[in-house]
Each structure stands twice: as structure tokens, then as C-alpha cells.
Amino acid sequence: MVHEVRGVVARVKHGPVSLETILVPDPGPGEALVQVQACGVCHTDLHYREGGINDDFPFLLGHEAAGIVEAVGAGVTEVAPGDYVILNWRAVCGSCRACLRGKPWYCFATHNAQQKMTLADGTALSPALGIGAFVEKTLVAAGQCTKVDPAAAPAVAGLLGCGVMAGLGAVLNTGAVTRGDSVAVIGCGGVGNAAIAGARLAGATTIIGVDLSDRKLDWARQFGATHTVNAGQADVVEAIRELTGGFGADVVVEAVGRPETYRQAFYARDLAGTVVLVGVPTPEMQLELPLLDVFGRGGSLKSSWYGDCLPSRDFPMLISLYLQGRLDLDAFVTERIGLGDIEDAFAKMQRGEVLRSVVEL
Incomplete structure (x- = not known):
């Protein structure tokens, strides 16, 4: 039929x-x-x-x-x-x-x-x-x-x-954010704000939302951002460092998928910190970074596919958190x-x- x-x-x-x-x-x-x-x-x-x-x-x-x-x-x-x-x-x-x-x-x-x-x-x-x-x-x-x-x-x-799982998983699974961590999220659309919600769930104490849109930054605060940065009004890297004691964030989630915002994420993390790319680039985009900086800053540069989720494990758990009023x-x-x-x-x-x-x- x-x-x-x-x-x-x-x-x-x-x-x-x-x-x-x-x-x-x-x-x-x-x-x-x-x-x-x-x-x-x-x-x-x-x-x-x-x-x-x-x-x-x-x-x-x-x-x-x-x-x-x-x-x-x-x-x-x-x-x-x-x-x-x-x-x-x-x-x-x-x-x-x-x-x-x-x-x-x-x-x-x-x-x-x-x-x-x-x-x-x-x-x-x-x-x-x-x-x-x-x-x-x-x-x-x-x-x-x-x-x-x-x-x-x-x-x-x-x-x-898709989107909410990608953001939550970028923090909970790929970035392995835990209690007391500092987290910056560049791009506060659906995926980015899900990452912010995930950081709050994980117990991050400093959660920084970055975007060009004041409307999106308002959303970021609603989902748990403790600080926000308008990228059109401040140097993103310096602002994140200032909000994290001068060091940079433990985990920076790039939820835009552009070379310029990825570079911001790379330099806005602490030494041995983690960058998680969850924004989706387009085929023509190219990234250039000094290899010495990649070596010298240490840490991890990760891509998050679908929030590295296992649907059979993560979907029922997240629905349970939603029904409990925690997500x-x-x-x-x-x-x-x-x-x-x-x-x-x-x-x-x-x-x-x-x-x-x-x-x-």
C-alpha cells in the first residue's frame, strides 16, 4: 500500500x-x-x-x-x-x-x-x-x-x-562540563541556548552567552547565562577572559559554524581548555590557525556530531528532566x-x- x-x-x-x-x-x-x-x-x-x-x-x-x-x-x-x-x-x-x-x-x-x-x-x-x-x-x-x-x-x-539535543550534548557529552566549570557559548540561537541550558544542568558556575543580537542575549539569560557579551560592542576574547579571572573559559562552545567565531572560541578558552564546534559550516569555509598556537595552548579541539548523543540513552533521560521541571x-x-x-x-x-x-x- x-x-x-x-x-x-x-x-x-x-x-x-x-x-x-x-x-x-x-x-x-x-x-x-x-x-x-x-x-x-x-x-x-x-x-x-x-x-x-x-x-x-x-x-x-x-x-x-x-x-x-x-x-x-x-x-x-x-x-x-x-x-x-x-x-x-x-x-x-x-x-x-x-x-x-x-x-x-x-x-x-x-x-x-x-x-x-x-x-x-x-x-x-x-x-x-x-x-x-x-x-x-x-x-x-x-x-x-x-x-x-x-x-x-x-x-x-x-x-x-536535532537542535536542542545538539546543544545540550555539546556541553554534557562532548565538552564534559562538570560542577564549577566556566563555559562560554558563542551564538545564542536554538543550539547555543540549549548549550547554555546544558551548562546550567551540569553545574557550571560561570556561563557566558555571546551574540550580536540583544534579543538572543535576553534568551541566553533566560536559559541560564550568568553573563552576556554583545559581540558588536566588545572584543569577545577579552570579554570572556575578563569574566573568567583573566584565564579564559574551561569550555567554549562555538554554535555559529564560521571561521571567525571559531578563532574567537579558540583564543577565548583557558590553557588546556576545550573548544567544541557544534555550529554547522558550509563547504567553502576554511580555517587558518598558527600551528604553534594549537600546540602551545594544549587542550582539546572537538567537533560535536548531534551532541555525541545516543538517542536510546539521552532522549528518555532528557524527557524525564523536562517532565520534572528541570529542563x-x-x-x-x-x-x-x-x-x-x-x-x-x-x-x-x-x-x-x-x-x-x-x-x-
Whole structure:
């Protein structure tokens, strides 16, 4: 059986998205059909539309989603019809060299659905991050479904599917922030503010938010920043050093993904401190640093893929913290929109007016 649903497609590079009829097959072996209930509008979706990820157009956009499993294919044991799940884009294989070394969050062979969703004319779609969730129903690998407590509303639960998890994980997993640490976060959008919330959860005592936007710095204080720096009004490196006793932060999270902000992060950390890159660069960007400075400052330069999360471990835990009132996921939801409002949501994102627009279906 083929399911005829509505979904948001980017047909050409830089072109506006369109609401189209999508054909979704029944799940095959190892696959799951999910009725999408909500999906956040993430900057990565805009990267796809702009050709910043690859050129495999047309794309079925959306990936930061929660919903209900409608059907599963042969051999699926992880989830069953009726389960409430968050979708993830790193379904671990369990057998690659990273998984066998006990580090499945670095899985080198994450998998997606084998069957293709298509346009009405049969054109195969490339689902964003292997998910494609700006659609009423989507087909994914069963391992991309993580069962969580249904008490958490889809509009907030789905945010863990990408941006919020990326920020939280950059601090909790990649940066290994702990009690008493100082943390600076450069870029206070959705991912950066999630990093700030994670730093507060971890017990960091000094948490510095850096951005060019006073609105975003207000958000940073809401999520737990103890200090903020407007990068248009102060030297970022000197300001962070001044706020950390002249030394620099123990951990600096770069949540922008640009060479100039990465250099700020590099020099704003303490000796033997850690830089965590979680902002997503575009293919043409290049970074140049004096190699002697890389050697002489010591410490760690890390990239955080999806917050180095393990969805089966992290999603249920974070939903539990949310339900206990210890992690304010609701604060990330700026507006709730429909499938036809994606272009407007992209424009608001580019203007820095929203943390997250969330599509509700």
C-alpha cells in the first residue's frame, strides 16, 4: 500500500519550498511508518534548501520530529504500532568499529529507510538527514525511532531530534562540563541556548552567552547565562577572559559554524581548555590557525556530531528532566505553524526572530 500525504519539498537550489503530494510506501524489513505530529524548523533544513549540504535535490525537508508509529516492517522489535517516538538521524548499526569499541554515538554506519518516498510523478526524494518530517507520514529505519514518555507534547519532544539535543550534548557529552566549570557559548540561537541550558544542568558556575543580537542575549539569560557579551560592542576574547579571572573559559562552545567565531572560541578558552564546534559550516569555509598556537595552548579541539548523543540513552533521560521541571523545553518553542508556513519560518530564522518555529500536524 502507498500512502498519499502532503509534504514540504525543496526542488531546486535557492528556490522556494513547495507543499506537494508525497507517496510513502508501507514499511519494509527494518523500517517504520510514523505519523508525524510535530516538527521543528531547524537551520539545517535551510542549509538543505540552499544547497549547503549536498545537491541531491529534490529534498523532503524536516527532521526534528515526534509522532506515533503507525506500522513496522518485518524484523522490527525496537518499536511497535502505537508507540510515541522522537525521530533521530543517527540510528546506530551495532556492528561497525565504533559500536564494537563501545562508542555507538560515533557510529560510522548509521542507517536510514531503504525504500524511497517519491513525488506523485515517481521522482525519488532525498529526505533531510534521512528523515524528511515536514510531512504527514514519513518512512524511516526503525532504529531512527526512540520511544519516550507520551506525557511530553510533540512540539517540545521533537526538538530533541536535532537542535536542542545538539546543544545540550555539546556541553554534557562532548565538552564534559562538570560542577564549577566556566563555559562560554558563542551564538545564542536554538543550539547555543540549549548549550547554555546544558551548562546550567551540569553545574557550571560561570556561563557566558555571546551574540550580536540583544534579543538572543535576553534568551541566553533566560536559559541560564550568568553573563552576556554583545559581540558588536566588545572584543569577545577579552570579554570572556575578563569574566573568567583573566584565564579564559574551561569550555567554549562555538554554535555559529564560521571561521571567525571559531578563532574567537579558540583564543577565548583557558590553557588546556576545550573548544567544541557544534555550529554547522558550509563547504567553502576554511580555517587558518598558527600551528604553534594549537600546540602551545594544549587542550582539546572537538567537533560535536548531534551532541555525541545516543538517542536510546539521552532522549528518555532528557524527557524525564523536562517532565520534572528541570529542563525548560517549552521555552524553545517561539511559534506553532502549519506545513504551508515554512518559507515564512525560514525568513524569521534568518532575521533572528525565533528560537524555534514548530510545525504541528
